[in-house]
Each structure stands twice: as C-alpha cells, then as structure tokens.
Amino acid sequence: NAGVTQTPKFQVLKTGQSMTLQCAQDMNHNSMYWYRQDPGMGLRLIYYSASEGTTDKGEVPNGYNVSRLNKREFSLRLESAAPSQTSVYFCASRREDRNYGYTFGSGTRLTVV
Amino acid sequence: LAKTTQPISMDSYEGQEVNITCSHNNIATNDYITWYQQFPSQGPRFIIQGYKTKVTNEVASLFIPADRKSSTLSLPRVSLSDTAVYYCLVGNSGSARQLTFGSGTQLTVLP
Numbered sequence A: 001n002a003g004v005t006q007t008p009k010f011q012v013l014k015t016g017q018s019m020t021l022q023c024a025q026d027m028n029h030n031s032m033y034w035y036r037q038d039p040g041m042g043l044r045l046i047y048y049s050a051s052e053g054t055t056d057k058g059e060v061p062n063g064y065n066v067s068r069l070n071k072r073e074f075s076l077r078l079e080s081a082a083p084s085q086t087s088v089y090f091c092a093s094r095r096e097d098r099n100y101g102y103t104f105g106s107g108t109r110l111t112v113v
Numbered sequence B: 001l002a003k004t005t006q007p008i009s010m011d012s013y014e015g016q017e018v019n020i021t022c023s024h025n026n027i028a029t030n031d032y033i034t035w036y037q038q039f040p041s042q043g044p045r046f047i048i049q050g051y052k053t054k055v056t057n058e059v060a061s062l063f064i065p066a067d068r069k070s071s072t073l074s075l076p077r078v079s080l081s082d083t084a085v086y087y088c089l090v091g092n093s094g095s096a097r098q099l100t101f102g103s104g105t106q107l108t109v110l111p
Helices: none
Strands: A004-007 A010-013 A019-025 A031-037 A043-049 A064-068 A074-078 A087-094 A102-104 A108-112 B009-013 B018-023 B032-038 B045-050 B053-056 B061-064 B070-075 B084-091 B105-110
Touching: A004 A087, A010 A019, A019 A031, A019 A087, A031 A064, A031 A074, A043 A064, A043 A074, A074 A087, A102 B045, B009 B018, B018 B084, B018 B105, B032 B061, B045 B053, B045 B061, B045 B070, B070 B084
Parallel strands: A010 A108, B009 B105
Antiparallel strands: A004 A019, A019 A074, A031 A043, A031 A087, A064 A074, A087 A102, A087 A108, B018 B070, B032 B045, B032 B084, B053 B061, B061 B070, B084 B105
C-alpha cells in the first residue's frame, strides 16, 4: 500500500542544470498534481493532470514542464534550474468520487545553488 | 473556487480542546469542506471532510453551520504531536481542477 511515491527525496543542482522529479501512484487515481512549498507558505500548484494524456498549468508553471506518462506516473522537469526554484516539491493524486481527498507523496527537497 | 480564510497561527496546551475556524463565504451548493494536516517535512494528510452539520471520526470533529459559510475543526485533548499546519479546503468532486491550499493555520501545542 505505497500510495504516492516520489523520487528523489533530496537533490542539489547547480544553476542551469536540468532534472526530472518522478512521481507514481498505485491507487488508480485519474488526477495527479505537482505542488511546491516554500518556507512558511502554503502549497502552490505548478501543473496538474486531470487524466492520462492531459496536463494543465497551475498557479506557478513557469520554468517547469510535466509529462503524464501513463495513469500511474506524472513527472516534473526543470529544464534549466534557477535558485528561485529551491523549494520542497510535492506530488499528489486525487479521488474523484464524493470523498475527493488528496493523497500526497513525502516530497522532494530541491536546492539550486 | 471558494476562497477560504483561516487564522495564521494558534497556541494551545496539552489536554485542551482546540477549535480552528475557516471562513468560506462563497461556498457553492455542491462543495464539500475538507481539512488536511501537515507535519514538517511531510505532505499534507487528509483529516476529515463534511458537507453540513457535524462529522466526527477518530481524529477530529467538523462543525458546519446551516449557512455553510464557515466551518470549525475541533481537535479534542490535543497532545504535542498535534503540532502541525492545518489547511481548510472547499471544493467538489465534479471539478477536475485543483483546489487552493492557503497558508493554513500553524497550531503549536505547548507542554
């Protein structure tokens, strides 16, 4: 019963480097989300995917790209990392029935130097 | 999407009951109210969800007045381990869009 799995847990990048954050869920949820959380702030939505094959921008999409590889996997890519992207990144999936609760992964702590 | 307003922070002592109120004046007819809990270095965790009146589970109670323009999360006899950020979200399953997580309420339980 893994839920939402994110990799890696920690990452340090140099400015200009690229990387992909991986996310997978095993709950057969249609919707998946990427959030970032900066110190003392709430979660801000980067991108989401309502279903396999679709993606949409959230509140703060600039500097990121996403891929919904299949129903289980939703990856987030930083093409050219910037210090402003230093943050904790959370992936989540969501049920679509009456209890539409989110299930979150444990997060990826990214530092861009 | 309904906007929510919560206190930024609250302090309490161990063993006390804590009530955190959330305002959501423009809640829609088919919206539900959901509360999440977040510990440091972890993702938010679902606590409770309700539509009207009162809902209770093993962790908390949720009180929703008839006009549904606010809701109150009640945590009975808090312990130090209840120190966390609590988020109130309003929305419905019919929308595939995201819900907005505000800054939440930082609850600090003191010994």
